[in-house]
Amino acid sequence: MTEAPAVLRPHAEQQFAAELTALAAADDRPRPTNWRLSPWAVVTYLLGGTAGDTVITPKYVGSRRLIEVAVATVATDRALLLLGVPGTAKSWVSEHLAAAISGDSTLLIQGTAGTAEEAIRYGWNYARLLAQGPSEAALVPSPVMTAMRTGALARIEELTRLPSDVQDALITVLSEKTLPIPELGIEVQARPGFNVIATANDRDRGVNELSSALRRRFNTVVLPLPAGVDEEVGIVATRVADLGRTLDLPSATDAVAEIRRVVTVFRELRSGLTEDGRTSLKVPSGSLSTAEAISVVTGGLALAAHFGDGVLRAADVAGGIQGAVVKDPVADRIAWTEYLETVVRQRTEWHDFYRACREVAG
Known part of the structure; x- marks a missing residue:
């Protein structure tokens, strides 16, 4: 087990103090009055890059x-x-x-x-x-x-x-x-x-x-939703890894396949169309955002850590996904059940996920 952090959620200027210091030291561009960094260095801090020998991690993935x-x-x-x-x-x-x-x-x-x-x-x-x-x-x-x-x-x-x-x-x-x-x-x-x-x-x-x-x-x-599934999977995996370190959860390195499945479910339901464009779907009332996908995967890792063998599986995320989708107990449940039967059940590689979701649904 790793040593617990002093606080559960440090402010950005505390968590990334080393990166900000490195950027300030390497930043030779003009700075507006009372700015710690130049506009160019601020963008580098947000999107990632290097400052001398220091790697600046991306804080935002997008345009x-x-x-x-x-x-x-x-x-x-x-x-x-x-x-x-x-x-x-x-x-x-x-x-x-x-x-x-x-x-x-x-x-x-x-x-x-x-x-x-x-x-x-x-x-x-x-x-x-x-x-x-x-x-x-x-x-x-x-x-x-x-x-x-x-x-x-x-x-x-x-x-x-x-x-x-x-x-x-x-x-x-x-x-x-x-x-x-x-x-x-x-x-x-x-x-x-x-x-x-x-x-x-x-x-x-x-x-x-x-x-x-x-x-x-x-x-x-x-600020738009992530344009592609790979981009969204990357965002979720990165944030889950950060949260996992703070919460002392198992590494999400081996959970990419399950993360991709969660992201795919969310993207299909919020767009009302399957990835292949062949099946129209009812759109639930919730936003099914990237932030909610991060929450579902983090909750699944907690289940895997405390009640399983530490490996994220379909059964660990099924309940979280259903909770994220079914906000309206009538209309959203209909949309979720239809998605399970017409899409999830038909995907051979998703049979474990289908069984886990049906078990949660009761």
Whole structure:
């Protein structure tokens, strides 16, 4: 058994500190004010490469041009909106951009229906406020205010989950680069290097749509699902291996065949068509994203480690796949059963998977 990490999930700037240090040492290109790396080095950090004798591992597998556009946007006065279906690595890319550019990915606001305007602007330490009245000492800065003061990147997760009035608190910040504090008669002005990276799920359209005024202040980059099965298998295998080391699970090196099967199932069901294009399928209500495939395989490895011989098999992933597919107990179950009988059952090399899924289905 390997030694357990100090924390379960280090921040990107902690986990990849050696790579960031090597890139900074080798980086001789111009850097925007308060950036830790040049835009070129940030892209290398995200997509992989070398820095001297240090190998830079890929953090994102996909279009280089998309990442270049995202990095170039953050270098301007426009904020960046990463848009895509669930599981397209929006949060992952956001975190690594902040780690590479500012050296700090923790200035984060999690958007929910209950997120208040104070999360964007500032709040108050009410004990001090009552005792001393309004003062800078009683002020509780938001992640956005802290980023403005330090010339860093602030991150907003699930921007369209924020209520509309809370979203609108960003307009002055993004357009004027100023955050007024009328209670004190002062304002916070952003230092060079400040910007905002937001993420949004395009399945949430209609939840809290961005106003046209706010949308104009963002440059939108759409992160797509992996284009091919090999690319998606590679992404899943890499992330599962990373998680496995953290969770002290068996190596996923010998699990590529099972990973490919999970990925194939997800791709066929979310596209509504088998790989050979011959059979149309009912599409389940869930997203069946790459992130969910990673979760299914990681859960399967945990089963194999604690209740099997450590080798990932069909029986270890069957339950996880069914749980990912069947979100609606009626419509999704029909779609899943039809897929098992018309596709999985007909594939000779998938008989073990068919039996395992039928056993789980009961």
